[in-house]
Amino acid sequence: MLKAKDIKEKYVRSHPSPFCPGCGGGMVLNSLSRAVEKSKLSKDEIVAVSGIGCAAWIPSPHWRVDTLHTTHGRAIAFATGVKLGNQDLEVMVVSGDGDCAGIGGNHLLHGARNNVDMNVFMINNGLYAMTGGQVAPTTEHDEETLTTPYGNPSSSFEAAEVVKAAGAGHVARWTTYHMNELIEEVEKAIETDGFSFIEILTQCPTRTGKKKNMSGLEMLEWYKENTSKDQDTEKIYVGTLSKVDKPELTEQIYRQIKEAGGDPK
Amino acid sequence: MKEKGEYFMEGNIACAEGALKAGCGFYAGYPITPASEVMNHLSEELPKVGGRFIQMEDELGSMASIVGASWTGLKSMTATSGPGFSLMQENLGYAVMTETPCVVVNVQRAGPSTGQATKPGTGDVMQARFGSQGDYELIALSPNSVQEMFDFTVRAFNLAERYRTPVVLLADAGVGHMREKVKIREDVKTVKRRRPEEGEREFFDTDREDHVPPMPNFGEGEELLVTGSTHLGDGTRDTSSFEAQDNLVRRLVDKIEDNREDIEDWEEHHAEDSDLVVVSYGSMSRPARGAVRKARKEGHNVGFFRPKVIWPSPEKRLKKIGENSKVLLAELSLRGYRMEVERSVPSENLHIFDRLNSLPTVDKIYDNIKEVL
Amino acid sequence: MSKDVEINIDRKLCTGCGICIKFCPKDVLDESDDLNQYGNHFAEVVAEEECIVCRRCELYCPDFAIEVEER
Numbered sequence: 001m002l003k004a005k006d007i008k009e010k011y012v013r014s015h016p017s018p019f020c021p022g023c024g025g026g027m028v029l030n031s032l033s034r035a036v037e038k039s040k041l042s043k044d045e046i047v048a049v050s051g052i053g054c055a056a057w058i059p060s061p062h063w064r065v066d067t068l069h070t071t072h073g074r075a076i077a078f079a080t081g082v083k084l085g086n087q088d089l090e091v092m093v094v095s096g097d098g099d100c101a102g103i104g105g106n107h108l109l110h111g112a113r114n115n116v117d118m119n120v121f122m123i124n125n126g127l128y129a130m131t132g133g134q135v136a137p138t139t140e141h142d143e144e145t146l147t148t149p150y151g152n153p154s155s156s157f158e159a160a161e162v163v164k165a166a167g168a169g170h171v172a173r174w175t176t177y178h179m180n181e182l183i184e185e186v187e188k189a190i191e192t193d194g195f196s197f198i199e200i201l202t203q204c205p206t207r208t209g210k211k212k213n214m215s216g217l218e219m220l221e222w223y224k225e226n227t228s229k230d231q232d233t234e235k236i237y238v239g240t241l242s243k244v245d246k247p248e249l250t251e252q253i254y255r256q257i258k259e260a261g262g263d264p265k
Numbered sequence: 266m267k268e269k270g271e272y273f274m275e276g277n278i279a280c281a282e283g284a285l286k287a288g289c290g291f292y293a294g295y296p297i298t299p300a301s302e303v304m305n306h307l308s309e310e311l312p313k314v315g316g317r318f319i320q321m322e323d324e325l326g327s328m329a330s331i332v333g334a335s336w337t338g339l340k341s342m343t344a345t346s347g348p349g350f351s352l353m354q355e356n357l358g359y360a361v362m363t364e365t366p367c368v369v370v371n372v373q374r375a376g377p378s379t380g381q382a383t384k385p386g387t388g389d390v391m392q393a394r395f396g397s398q399g400d401y402e403l404i405a406l407s408p409n410s411v412q413e414m415f416d417f418t419v420r421a422f423n424l425a426e427r428y429r430t431p432v433v434l435l436a437d438a439g440v441g442h443m444r445e446k447v448k449i450r451e452d453v454k455t456v457k458r459r460r461p462e463e464g465e466r467e468f469f470d471t472d473r474e475d476h477v478p479p480m481p482n483f484g485e486g487e488e489l490l491v492t493g494s495t496h497l498g499d500g501t502r503d504t505s506s507f508e509a510q511d512n513l514v515r516r517l518v519d520k521i522e523d524n525r526e527d528i529e530d531w532e533e534h535h536a537e538d539s540d541l542v543v544v545s546y547g548s549m550s551r552p553a554r555g556a557v558r559k560a561r562k563e564g565h566n567v568g569f570f571r572p573k574v575i576w577p578s579p580e581k582r583l584k585k586i587g588e589n590s591k592v593l594l595a596e597l598s599l600r601g602y603r604m605e606v607e608r609s610v611p612s613e614n615l616h617i618f619d620r621l622n623s624l625p626t627v628d629k630i631y632d633n634i635k636e637v638l
Numbered sequence: 639m640s641k642d643v644e645i646n647i648d649r650k651l652c653t654g655c656g657i658c659i660k661f662c663p664k665d666v667l668d669e670s671d672d673l674n675q676y677g678n679h680f681a682e683v684v685a686e687e688e689c690i691v692c693r694r695c696e697l698y699c700p701d702f703a704i705e706v707e708e709r
Binding site for chain 1: 650651653654655656657660678693696697698699700701702704705706707
Binding site: 044045067069109 | 290291293311312313314315316317318319321322323325326327329330331332333334335336337338339341355356359482483484485486487488489490491492493494500501502
């Protein structure tokens with residue numbers, strides 16, 4: 001069994017973390033590190049790319065791997081350049097729901113369409129946390145946030161379903177309550193040669209918690225009660241949504257280079 | 266990639282060929298008039314030399330991916346025009362802040378906004394320098410011939426690698442779509458970024474006089490911290506200390522400012538001792554130079570000055586010229602380079618010949634020279 | 639099992655979120671009366687002898703503040 005002490009020594013830097021008490025950010029860091037430890041990867045092969053927001057701080061600077069902390073919403077585009085630049089690197093994108101599905105929505109769609117080999121973790125807390133708790137594309141209809149004081153007039157965005165429709169090779173959803181399942185899914189993502197997208201419902205005790213009068217712990221329990229591994233219930237489905245074989249971009253481009261007479265090394 | 270020799274070639278193709286000669290290993294772009302030929306050509310030629318080509322979903326993504334690829338050790342490039350260049354400003358600033366070598370070609374067209382896509386203009390001169398937020402300096406080159414589209418693209422890569430900075434090739438539709446003779450040499454000099462020496466662990470600060478830290482690649486076990494936030498020498502984000510901000514941003518600016526002598530380049534004829542000096546750049550500088558030649562033939566004491574590197578602007582040279590003679594600024598925009606020249610030349614000595622869209626004839630500029638004299 | 643287990647909680651890292659206390663199947667942990675330097679009621683070990691070394695607390699702690707050592 002993996003020990004927290006070993007994981008921390010090998011994978012974590014700059015602690016204490018900047019995250020609020022009960023935040024799921026550290027749990028995501030823990031799960032990614034454990035999945036890498038269980039996989040055949042060396043951490044020197046990993047490049048963690050992130051954008052802007054609380055979730056972007058999970059890898060930068062706290063994950064002891066190469067990190068690229070970029071501009072708001074563009075992480076997947078930066079990551080595409082990294083992967084095409086060096087096929088041997090394992091590219092991991094950690095992005096919040098606003099970063100990934102809001103301002104970065106177009107890059108998300110085309111990353112999925114290209115099926116470029118990377119693992120995208122969308123840390124979904126349902127709002128823009130770092131800036132104070134404004135409405136996000138993932139906020140439920142009628143929900144109150146800082147900028148929807150009369151309730152969200154809009155509807156939420158089912159990012160995982162959209163990414164699945166856009167053609168990603170591997171799509172899944174879990175929550176921070178499901179640590180063991182999540183770690184297994186991250187391992188699957190690492191093994192997948194294509195665009196893996198894992199939506200991770202993650203508690204924000206400070207912003208969401210304040211509106212809903214819930215602690216981080218209570219939110220974890222809410223995830224437990226309101227999710228199901230069975231797709232035929234009213235609850236939020238957790239598990240793999242899609243796993244398809246389709247051409248992966250880097251592989252295709254490297255093949256074309258070789259066919260054109262070039263050497264991609 | 267073209268062999269050594271002389272060719273009749275379009276400016277944008279010459280730019281692409283220059284990129285290949287310079288050792289470009291990654292290109293990302295998005296279609297836009299009048300720059301698309303750079304991308305069209307590289308999509309076919311880059312794979313032949315082992316380079317990666319990708320057409321991205323937009324210019325935000327293009328600029329982002331060339332920065333990502335640069336950190337894997339590849340010389341990276343994108344090309345666009347005004348509307349795309351506006352979208353690239355965000356990650357151009359990121360490249361400045363993270364000291365990522367890359368080349369951004371802007372084949373300028375008439376703006377603002379969509380403007381006239383096939384017509385030349387040079388209204389993006391200030392944007393190239395000031396378009397992204399915060400204090401910074403970068404390098405921008407201004408070609409005026411197909412030959413310079415080739416040569417300056419090579420130099421843009423070399424400067425980017427030498428100084429770990431984005432370099433803008435500030436062309437215009439005039440030179441981009443022009444076809445003329447270009448000579449491709451065998452012995453093109455190329456430069457590669459400085460790699461860390463044994464034990465060198467600071468990749469974002471340095472005591473060296475040139476202010477350029479070494480740059481490792483991803484995947485080399487350095488546990489790199491690359492961030493657009495203010496950071497310390499080892500890359501650690503520091504969003505609160507004034508010292509960190511001062512140390513980093515001042516060095517980024519000094520990196521260009523203190524290396525002016527190596528970076529600056531211009532063309533001048535009789536700029537020292539003339540009654541009037543015509544200052545021009547880009548495709549407009551071609552008829553402008555012709556008009557100066559004609560004026561001199563006619564016995565007028567007229568000189569010519571053309572910045573080849575437009576940022577950093579050769580401000581000392583311009584100041585010197587403006588002290589001794591009248592200056593006629595000839596440009597294909599109303600606000601392109603004007604404020605920079607106004608800063609260096611006393612207003613009583615400065616005259617403006619600005620045109621939008623069509624390149625004027627030599628005679629038109631010649632007539633204006635005579636008026637000013 | 640008690641003799642063989644030592645649970646260390648780094649009170650400088652613990653934010654007092656209470657997740658470990660609730661997720662422990664054997665009620666080994668509880669909230670302290672004291673505050674740490676951030677003003678948090680950190681978690682403390684109250685029944686070490688009950689620990690079955692499932693390491694659930696290690697898995698769920700968001701702050702890498704808990705280490706379960708088997709001696």
